[in-house]
C-alpha cells in the first residue's frame with residue numbers, strides 16, 4: 317500500500333513523464349496502486365498521487381466497466397458535456413462541480429505496452445478525465461464551474477498560511493489587501509507583511525490602503541465575487557462587504573460566539589480552556605458578529621502556548637476554508653446566527669495584563685504565562701529590572717506570594733496565592749537573551765536568595 321500525497325505538494329503540480337519501460341516493476345506498482353485505491357475507498361488514482369510523476373493511472377468505478385489501468389493515455393474522441401460533483405483522494409473532504417465530456421474514447425497502453433482503446437461514458441468517463449488531469453498537474457479544483465474572483469484581505473502569518481492554501485487549491489485570487497508595511501526588529505527595517513510576501517511570490521497585485529474605510533475604490537475595481545479576510549487588522553466598510561455576490565467571509569481563530577475580538581488564541585489559553593477552534597463566518601459591520609458557516613474544534617493541550625496553538629489553528633483554519641468554499645459557492649450551506657447570550661470577547665492584550673501578579677493562583681499564573689508565549693510575553697521584576705517569563709512548571713509549594721521558596725538547578729521556585737508554586741524554566745532577564753532555567757541559575761540566578769521577593773516594583 318502507498319500513502320496518498322495530499323495538497324499542497326509539488327508532485328501534484330508536475331507534468332508527468334511518459335512511460336517507456338514496461339517491466340515487472342511497473343506491473344507491481346500498478347497492483348499496489350489498485351490496492352491503495354481500494355484501501356482509500358476511491359474510484360481512481362494517478363501515479364503522482366503516490367509520488368511518482370509518470371503517466372500511469374488506475375480507475376475502477378463499477379464492476380461492469382471493471383478495473384482499468386491507463387498508461388500514457390490520450391483522449392482521441394470526446395463528445396457531450398456534464399457538470400457533476402467531484403472529489404479527490406489528495407484533497408479529502410473537498411467536493412465541487414466540474415464540467416467534463418460525457419463520452420470519451422481513450423487511446424492507452426496496458427502494463428505490457430500493448431495499445432488499447434477504451435470507450436467510456438458518464439461517471440466512468442469523468443473518473444478517467446479526472447485521473448488524466450493529474451498526469452498534467454491539474455487538480456479538479458482548477459476546473460470548478462464557478463470560479464469566483466477572490467480578493468483576499470489579511471496581514472500576519474496566520475493569514476499567510478490561509479492565502480497559500482487558497483492559491484494551492486486553484487482559486488482565482490485577483491488581488492490581495494494587506495496592512496501597510498511596517499518597520500520591524502531592532503533595525504526598524506521596513507518589511508512586507510507575511511500576506512503580501514505570499515501574494516508577491518504568486519504575482520498577485522497587492523493593495524495596502526492606510527484606511528480601507530476611505531480608500532476602497534481600487535478593491536471594488538477588482539470586481540471580487542468573494543472576499544476572504546483573515547486577521548486583516550482594519551474594519552472593512554459595509555459598501556465593500558456587500559459588493560461580492562458570494563459575500564465577504566472571515567476566518568476567525570475561536571469557536572464563535574466565544575472570543576470575538578483581536579486576541580482569541582491568547583484569551584482561550586489564559587482562561588485555561590481545553591479546546592478552541594476556528595470559525596468561518598460572514599463579515600458584518602459589527603466585530604466578529606456575522607452568521608457562521610462552518611467550524612472546527614482544536615484541543616488545547618496542557619503545555620500548549622500561543623505559539624503552538626497559532627500553528628495548529630492556522631493549519632486547521634486553512635483546511636476548513638478549503639472545505640467550506642465549494643459549498644459556499646454551490647449555495648449548499650445554511651448560515652447559523654450567533655447566540656448573543658453566549659458572546660464573550662478577547663480584547664487585544666494590554667501592557668498591564670502582561671505583568672504577573674503572584675497573589676493569583678498558580679494555575680491562573682501558569683495559564684497567563686503560556687497565554688502570552690511567545691508574544692507579548694508575561695513578566696515580573698527582580699528589583700527594578702524586568703524579568704520576562706516564557707514558561708514555568710507547576711510544583712507543590714507555599715509561601716508569601718512572590719517569595720522565592722526554592723532555588724533549584726533548573727530554575728527558581730516562586731510562591732503564588734495557591735498551593736501550586738511556579739518554577740520559572742524559560743526566562744529572559746533585562747538586557748539578556750531568552751534562556752532556559754538551568755542557564756539562568758548559572759548566571760543571574762546566583763544572585764538570588766531564598767525568601768527574596770520578585771515582582772515588588774513595576
Ligand code: CO
Pocket residue numbers: 403404405406446450
Ligand atoms: Co484526484
